[in-house]
Amino acid sequence: MGLTIDGKFIANNIKKDIIKKVEYLREKGNIPTLAIVRLGDNPGDISYEKSIIKLCSDVNIDTKKFVFDNDISTKELQQILGQLNEDTSISGILLFRPLPEHIDENLIRNSINLNKDVDCMHPLNLEKIFEGDYSGFTPCTSKAALLAILNSGIELDGKTVAVINRSMVVGKPLAMMLLSNNATVTICHSKTHDLRKITKSSDIVVTALGRAKYFNKDYFTNESIVIDVGVSQDKNGKLSGDVDFEDVVNNVRMITPVPGGVGSITTCVLLENVVKACMKEAVLI
Amino acid sequence: MGLTIDGKFIANNIKKDIIKKVEYLREKGNIPTLAIVRLGDNPGDISYEKSIIKLCSDVNIDTKKFVFDNDISTKELQQILGQLNEDTSISGILLFRPLPEHIDENLIRNSINLNKDVDCMHPLNLEKIFEGDYSGFTPCTSKAALLAILNSGIELDGKTVAVINRSMVVGKPLAMMLLSNNATVTICHSKTHDLRKITKSSDIVVTALGRAKYFNKDYFTNESIVIDVGVSQDKNGKLSGDVDFEDVVNNVRMITPVPGGVGSITTCVLLENVVKACMKEAVLI
The missing domain is CATH 3.40.50.10860 (Leucine Dehydrogenase, chain A, domain 1)
Structure with missing residues (x-):
């Protein structure tokens, strides 16, 4: 039985940390x-x-x-x-x-x-991510996917990660953050041939396709760690990730559910960024 | 017998194109x-x-x-x-x-x-590369490696490329340019485990380690296309790439030599950028 990575639990821990920082700032x-x-x-x-x-x-x-x-x-x-x-x-x-x-x-x-750009829209903040400089802000969804990995006890150093998305709001910034954590990163997209070969040979797979239940268990191994960033509706109108969770959960090492996975963490990253912005304003960092 | 990608030939073609453009500008x-x-x-x-x-x-x-x-x-x-x-x-x-x-x-x-930044130093020009926007300037070495591939009749769309370098002057910008050309890109570095597995399973391998003759034929297959960006001295003081050319050339599909490969193209990219800057100044582009 694969482990479910509990996004809400991770989010709650981040929230506790934010509450402390906000208290300190207000004081x-x-x-x-x-x-x-x-x-x-x-x-x-x-x-x-x-x-x-x-x-x-x-x-x-x-x-x-x-x-x-x-x-x-x-x-x-x-x-x-x-x-x-x-x-x-x-x-x-x-x-x-x-x-x-x-x-x-x-x-x-x-x-x-630049110092109020908590959604990381400004090119100069994005360029910092490109360089591996985290003194600015991080794109919320990319950071949330990274936190889902880091908070599950997974050591990224030396791991192979397939990122299935090449956008500026998910895939590219995430790839840069994974590189900063010494992961070996493969960036995949709609033109990638033989995606299955790549996902099966990667330690960690991050998907952000937006196609409900696109990936079944054939795309993974018993050792796969699956981070599902996709959110869309399945044919019954139910909220679903890119991964067919029911089919996959018992055939991989760990997986994030949808809902209750990466999405739960995303808004917390935004709040972390607000706290960071307030600290910048107060010249505390 | 593998084909040698002739950097000097590619550079000469670029030079001919530059000469025409310079003539036009001077007129x-x-x-x-x-x-x-x-x-x-x-x-x-x-x-x-x-x-x-x-x-x-x-x-x-x-x-x-x-x-x-x-x-x-x-x-x-x-x-x-x-x-x-x-x-x-x-x-x-x-x-x-x-x-x-x-x-x-x-x-x-x-x-x-920004419009005179022909070596692509300015963060806003680098960020454009991150986004896949080529209206600015491109880092010369990354672009030279890309041109070595594109000018050898290789269709990048759908290919897998291993880039062995994660710096801001070679690997990261090159990875972004390869993505813009619909390649599937794996970024490797010193912390990558089992590099051989990755290079052997990639259609194209771009190396920029700076370690003379580090890669022998065991890292490649008969179908590999090898782009060697590394320049260092071997134990005899001779200029050498990252790849042991003599060992590899007959066991891959194509390879760039050192010297006479990517390095020959690099300065041409700088000149292309100067022409582009002059065109920007003259409001011709």
Whole structure:
């Protein structure tokens, strides 16, 4: 029977650590505060926003909501970010993406104060990840996948990891973080031939395809550690990962479930980043 | 008998293309000009400088040398770069590295005009490579290794490539460029276990270890394509790559020699970047 890596348990431990840090900051007169900037009223965004506000409240991080119409101009959005950048009561800024098509995303992400960029949008923060420099912020989903591995007692040094995703929000930053931990990393994608050969010969497989139950047990061995970042709906409308959990769980060494796996950790990474931003502002780090 | 990938032949073709572009630019009144900034008189730097000046002269690119003492301060170097940034007669700036230890390299690389950064030092240009955006400049050695593959009639799409190097001047940028070409990329390094298993199961192997003749034929198959970026001296003081060429050449599909392989292409990439910088200045691209 394979072990299930409990994302909620890991998230709870991270939360406990955050609570302590927030307490320390508040005692020093610094109030960690997240500005959430949402354009339009996409139900997914609203639901995510609610869960962030609830989680922030749980750990005593303040939140401030800034909601604008979807037809806001790039210039107006830049001005708002400029105000939030200057506002010393704001520690970090989370701008929901994807942005509307008429917005110049490159101008916007360059407009965020580097030290408030808790979602790691700014090219200079992303470049730090490329270099293996963790003095900035880390992309939340990539870091959550890494934490799922590191918090399961797995020693990454010398392991082989297949990362099935090459995006800037998951696969590429994750690959760089794995390299910093001395893993040997194979980056796979839709054009990869014989994916099964690669997953079967890797110690750890991280999948972020967004195709429900795509991977069955044939893709793994009894020694595989499977980190499932994918979230989509299966044919019955049920939330599912990239991996057919029922088929796989008893045929691998460890696996993260969906829900209750990497996704549970992701928002905690955002909160960690808010605390880090507040510490930067307070010149404590 | 394996094929030898002729770096000099590839370099000559690139040079012919550069000559045409330089001619076009000069006709329009734009003179591609490379500023070479050297600190101290390291014999390696001086020798590299001479070879660059010779090659620039071959393709009708102008060069200007700026030589300073090794004890120049970070601030003074920033001022010099500031002047070169402003100087409209300079298309691109090449600053020899490694810099003396007392220089703040991070400040320096952020001081170079993004559009004159022909050696791809600036974090914002490196971040573009991370994203797969080639509107900036490419690191010369990484691009040279890519060109060695692309100019040998090898279709990268769907191929597996092992890159044995995780530095910011070779391995990481190269891995990103290979991904943009739809290759499946494994990044290996000193902590990688069972390197032989990985090299033997990859279609293409790019080595940049700097250990003379480290790889013998046991690391490859008859179908391997071997790109040797390493340059060091063997025990007899002879220039050698990471691969034991004599042992390997007849047991693989293709291989680049050292010298006469990737190294021959590298300086051509620098010249391509100077032409690109001149075109940016002339608003032709």
